[in-house]
Structure formats: C-alpha cells, structure tokens
Amino acid sequence: MPLTAADRFAITDLINLHGHLIDSGDFERLFAVFTEDVTYDVTALGGGVLEGLAGAHEAALALGEANPVAHHVTNVVLGETADGVVRALSKGFGVLTDGSIGSVTYEDTIERGQEGWRITHRTVRPRSTPLQP
Template identity: 35%
Template sequence: MTSEVRVPADVAAEILDVLARYAQVIDNRDWDDAHTVFTDDVVFGAGSSASTGISEIRRMVESVRPYHPHHTCNTILTALRDGSVRAWSKFFIVRTDGSVGSGDYQDTLRRTDDGWRIAHRVASRGNRRDDDPGGPSTRTFSFDGWRSPDR
C-alpha cells in the first residue's frame, strides 16, 4: 500500500491547469498544443487496448462519433516517492440530446523540462444504466486500486 502524501499548493495548481488544458486541447482538437498536456511517450488506457503517444491518442479521439465535450472536476492528488504525482478526477459529458454521462480518470503525471505532463491515463465510464446512449457500464475504480502501487 502506498502512503498518500499531499502535493504542495504550487504543484497542485500547475497540475490542475494541465488537467483543465486536457479538455480544451482534446475537445477543440488543438493537436498543436497536445505537448502542453502529454509526455511524448504518454500511455492512454491499459493492456492491449492502450494507445501510446500523442498521434495514437489523436487517432483514437478523432474516431469517436459522436464526440461529446467533457468536463474534468473533483480532482484529488497524491505525490509518489519517485517524484511523480497521481491524480484521480471525475469527468462528465453533456451529449447533444442533453443527457449526461460521467466517469473517472486516474493519471500519473511527471515533471518534464516544460512542466507537469500526463504520462499515463486510464479511464472508467462509471455507473451507467442499461438505456445509456453509450451503453451500460460499471464503475471500475476504487480507493483500494488507487492506493495499490501496481494499478
């Protein structure tokens, strides 16, 4: 089990800016600024379905139809011994029909020469009903997983 260590306020502010910038870059397809959000070797997802690198993330996002802009909120941060920071955020989307979907992101952020960047992101769609337009799903993240060093 990892011990949770508070992140200094100035570091937290920088990281929260990166997480807000993520939605702006992705939702606006501002791929020229993706380097302000991600490390060059970013991994999005886990296992065989993971996308590695900004160009793969771009391909993944561009293939989603319809695409619904999303909002990141309720972020908690913890510092790790190796100097990286983990972030757990809630997100929600508002679909064109006005319905809402939610989920979670768990990120590992690394300080680079240019500032904090997302090095690894995994997402969970959260609890969604059988009649959800995107299909049903169940929340897969928990505090036990959050505290596990080998998530």
C-alpha cells in the same frame, strides 16, 4: 519533497486543460498536457490502449461526430509518491451531441519534465453504477 501550492495549481490546470483542447479540436496542442509517449487507456470504454500523442490524436479523429461536445473535470485529488511522481484521481463527465451525459473517473500518473508537469499515463473508467469503486 512535498508538492508545493504552485505544483498543485499547475497540475490541476494541466488536468483542466485537457477538456478545452479536446473540445476545440486542438489536438496539435495535446503536448501541453501529455508526454509524447503517453499511455492513454480507454479499454473500459471500448477503445483499447492508445500509445503516444499520435495514438490519442488518431482515436479522437476516428470518433469524429461521436466525440462529446464538452468534457468537464472535477474533484481532483493529488497524491505524491516517494519518487516525486504524482497520482491524480478526478471525476469527469461528458456531454454528448444528443444531450446525454456520461460520467468517468480519470486515473493519471503525472511527472515533472523539462517542459513542466505532464501526464504520462491516463486510465479512463466509465461510471454507470452507484456506490462502486
């Protein structure tokens, strides 16, 4: 069954909510974005593969003052697979405490569960070279 407009809005809101929770330090509410057993791959940023909500929470706390002060997401593109899993591709940029800005691409796998749509896998890839995949 194709994604409905309501599904698309819910998934886009889900992706957008991530930055608000992270930027406010509201790590206890990450369950509203990710599944309990999420795989969060920040290998390309030097952080390895974080397993579960606890792993993502611990990594954010460990970064401390090195966390960006603002996460922004844009250019969300959704694609549904035959089994109802959604693949989302989006662009993100973060503002650091010194005012510098970094750009990333988010590659998300999203599934509908009892609580609604949640991200089950996220890969974050830094963007620093133009015209590259």
